[in-house]
Amino acid sequence: MAKVAREMVQRSGVNVDELVDLLVKNAAAELTTYYYYTILRVNLIGLEGEGIKEIAETARIEDRNHFEALVPRIYELGGKLPENMKDFHDCSACPPASLPKDPTDIRAMLKVLVEAERCAVRGYTHICNLTAGKDHRTYDLSLSILNEEIEHESWFSEFLGEGPSGHYLRRGETSPFVSKFLK
Numbered sequence: 042m043a044k045v046a047r048e049m050v051q052r053s054g055v056n057v058d059e060l061v062d063l064l065v066k067n068a069a070a071e072l073t074t075y076y077y078y079t080i081l082r083v084n085l086i087g088l089e090g091e092g093i094k095e096i097a098e099t100a101r102i103e104d105r106n107h108f109e110a111l112v113p114r115i116y117e118l119g120g121k122l123p124e125n126m127k128d129f130h131d132c133s134a135c136p137p138a139s140l141p142k143d144p145t146d147i148r149a150m151l152k153v154l155v156e157a158e159r160c161a162v163r164g165y166t167h168i169c170n171l172t173a174g175k176d177h178r179t180y181d182l183s184l185s186i187l188n189e190e191i192e193h194e195s196w197f198s199e200f201l202g203e204g205p206s207g208h209y210l211r212r213g214e215t216s217p218f219v220s221k222f223l224k
Contacts, residue, residue, distance in 0.1 A: 043117040046178070050118065053175035060171060060179065061120035064111055066134035067164050068122065071108035073130050074157055075101055077138035081150055084140060089147040093200060095210065097154060100193040102215050107186045110222035114182055135160035151200050158194035165190060185218035 051057050078101035085094040115122065123129040130137075138157040141149035165187035172180040195206030211217065 068111040069133040070135040084144040106216040155197040161190040
């Protein structure tokens with residue numbers, strides 16, 4: 042644990058235990074989303090599904106990266122991950138992004154994907170609001186993840202016909218905002 046880091050965050054007025062709890066729940070959401078997106082991606086087949094597969098894969102890999110980037114901050118602040126994977130899954134900040142009953146219903150699958158991203162956007166916005174001007178490292182990390190989650194949401198919402206977002210699919214690069222935390 043980085044004792045001075047935790048002390049400085051506490052002195053700034055942030056409830057560190059509450060923050061760590063939020064970080065753990067969001068880390069659980071990232072890892073479980075990575076798992077569920079694996080299942081969703083495998084089922085994105087046919088003419089409609091193949092067009093979405095690359096985007097789902099990018100979001101899936103970036104969610105794994107978000108998990109990897111969150112873990113050090115959790116431990117720096119004196120937290121830890123649950124020892125049991127089932128407990129970790131069940132404490133997720135977001136509901137499971139489960140495969141729809143009809144795995145051939147691409148629109149239903151897109152709704153699962155976009156709702157998972159919207160939950161993440163809400164969660165990281167909340168953490169940014171809690172840490173802005175108080176915990177610079179957690180804020181920077183959460184803002185970086187938030188930027189990527191907003192892009193994920195926009196990609197899936199465009200497929201649902203909710204309007205253009207102005208965002209483009211990344212080519213050959215994943216986690217452009219979060220990558221600095223993975224080195």
